[in-house]
Amino acid sequence: MxxxxxxxxxxxxxxxxxxxxxxxxxxxVNGELVCKxxxxxxxxxxxxxxxxxxGEIVFRYGEPIVQVIRDISQGEWVHxxxxxxxxxxxxx
Amino acid sequence: xxxxxxxxxxxxxxxxxxxxxxxxxxxxxxxxEAVGRSLPEVMTVTxxxxxxxxxxxxxxxxxxxxxxxxxxxLAIGLGCESxxxxxxxxxxxxxxxxxxxxxxxxxxxxxxxxxxxxxxRFLEELRKQEREPAPVSELxxxxxxxxxxxxxxxxxxxxxxxxxxxxxxxxxxxxLGETTEMIGTAHILKRRGASPEMGEKIEQLVNGQERRVRxxxxxxxGMVIAPGNIDGGLSSITEKxxxxxxxxxxxxxxxxVSYAECPSQRGLVIMxxxxxDIASMSGFAAGGAQLIIFTTGRGSTAxxxxxxxxxxxxxxxxxxxxxxxxxxNAGSIVDDGRTVDEVGREIFNLSIxxxxxxxTCAEINRSAPFGYMxxxxx
Numbered sequence: 001m002x003x004x005x006x007x008x009x010x011x012x013x014x015x016x017x018x019x020x021x022x023x024x025x026x027x028x029v030n031g032e033l034v035c036k037x038x039x040x041x042x043x044x045x046x047x048x049x050x051x052x053x054x055g056e057i058v059f060r061y062g063e064p065i066v067q068v069i070r071d072i073s074q075g076e077w078v079h080x081x082x083x084x085x086x087x088x089x090x091x092x
Numbered sequence: 093x094x095x096x097x098x099x100x101x102x103x104x105x106x107x108x109x110x111x112x113x114x115x116x117x118x119x120x121x122x123x124x125e126a127v128g129r130s131l132p133e134v135m136t137v138t139x140x141x142x143x144x145x146x147x148x149x150x151x152x153x154x155x156x157x158x159x160x161x162x163x164x165x166l167a168i169g170l171g172c173e174s175x176x177x178x179x180x181x182x183x184x185x186x187x188x189x190x191x192x193x194x195x196x197x198x199x200x201x202x203x204x205x206x207x208x209x210x211x212x213r214f215l216e217e218l219r220k221q222e223r224e225p226a227p228v229s230e231l232x233x234x235x236x237x238x239x240x241x242x243x244x245x246x247x248x249x250x251x252x253x254x255x256x257x258x259x260x261x262x263x264x265x266x267x268l269g270e271t272t273e274m275i276g277t278a279h280i281l282k283r284r285g286a287s288p289e290m291g292e293k294i295e296q297l298v299n300g301q302e303r304r305v306r307x308x309x310x311x312x313x314g315m316v317i318a319p320g321n322i323d324g325g326l327s328s329i330t331e332k333x334x335x336x337x338x339x340x341x342x343x344x345x346x347x348x349v350s351y352a353e354c355p356s357q358r359g360l361v362i363m364x365x366x367x368x369d370i371a372s373m374s375g376f377a378a379g380g381a382q383l384i385i386f387t388t389g390r391g392s393t394a395x396x397x398x399x400x401x402x403x404x405x406x407x408x409x410x411x412x413x414x415x416x417x418x419x420x421n422a423g424s425i426v427d428d429g430r431t432v433d434e435v436g437r438e439i440f441n442l443s444i445x446x447x448x449x450x451x452t453c454a455e456i457n458r459s460a461p462f463g464y465m466x467x468x469x470x
Contacts, residue, residue, distance in 0.1 A: 003429055006246050008338070016246050016325070018426040031429070044242025045325035058327075061250075061338055063280050065331035080327050090276045090302075090317075090329045 003028045005047060009062030014046040014078050027075065035075045046078040058083060093262050096223035096448040098163065101186035105226040106160040107382045107447040110135040110398040111214045113166045113207065114153060116180050117142035117173035120194055124168055126204040127211060134211050137397045137462050142175030150175060151352045152464040154183040155378020161398045164188040164214040166207060171195030188214060223449065229263030231447060234376030234384040235339045238369035241389025241406055242324035245335020248387035248406035248422035254436020255385065255443065256341035265358045267381060269365035269372045271301040272470045273336040275317050276329035281337065286344040293348045297364060305470055316367065316470045339387065351465055352378035366469040369394055374464040383447055385439060393417045395454025397462050402443050402452055417453050
């Protein structure tokens, strides 16, 4: 199955859409179907590979990049509307 | 692992054998350019600010003169400037170097004729040298990104990170620059320091740069810290900057050097360079880098004088739109199902071939802009 999203590090709980992934379409990472999206995901944007609970950290490149500010379900778009900078990081 | 390079008397190896014709002040640029028109084989470098006191410029130009890729040097000055061409030529170690002065040597026409005669003699001498096998550990490789896009942090930069790990694994030196692009990752880079002291040093460097950017730019600091990232899908400055520093792979950081300073350690090194690509590459070249790997999403065409620059495209549409400018398509990770690892090894293997003499797109295009950091530059 052709991949449509990239996961850089095995510890990452998000993948990055390589193309537009329409709502309900499969997210395929390394040729394997991980989940289906709950909304459209634009290229370069993040999709949750697992449910991420309020307060948990989003990992990309194996590093913490943002903190979730409400429960995020598997297949959901992850961006500034449902996250904030990790406490202690730059807040801009 | 080995490449084929030019052995220098000081034990270093060049991946090219260029004759550098360089002005000590912009007023002599006309003569340098005339030499370049007569002898396209020489590498001309113009734009030095030798008229006033320019400590950084001196370090950059003398660093470039002493880069192992330079086999011989002809420095040309006007005469009344403070940075004399004789001083530039005198800085050359272990290689033939001569100086001319336009005001002393008969004006522009006569100085050009004398320059062409000297450069022709250098060309004949350098043609006698042959490449010989050298360990990859002798290479110093600069990492640059410019004209980035949303795919840079997904494809090209992580792939270059694999190549960087391969180089470090061979015992080579890899330089990560562009301090401004590290803002937001000081705490992460700190952990990468080879020792706690090195970690502290890295943290101070990155936090200091952030402070300077905010002091100078105030509310406009976001222009250089996080230009237009949210639309592209980046949710925090940390996420943006991680996309840049992923070029440096996963090995410990052994040293922090200042702009245009030669590293004393092997392995991964940070150099304090600005985000302006050409000035950053000047720092690498003056610091002894014989090779630069450069990722781009929008499509930068920039090479550099005397140092081959391998261009890695982050996305296939740009790679196909600018076919004569890009050496490798990391967009194949998205479009052809190739892995980051595969493309990273391709970058490593290709850049070793480049070190052994294969020309890059930027070399074929004769794209070799020169410029360096002056005053405040982020």
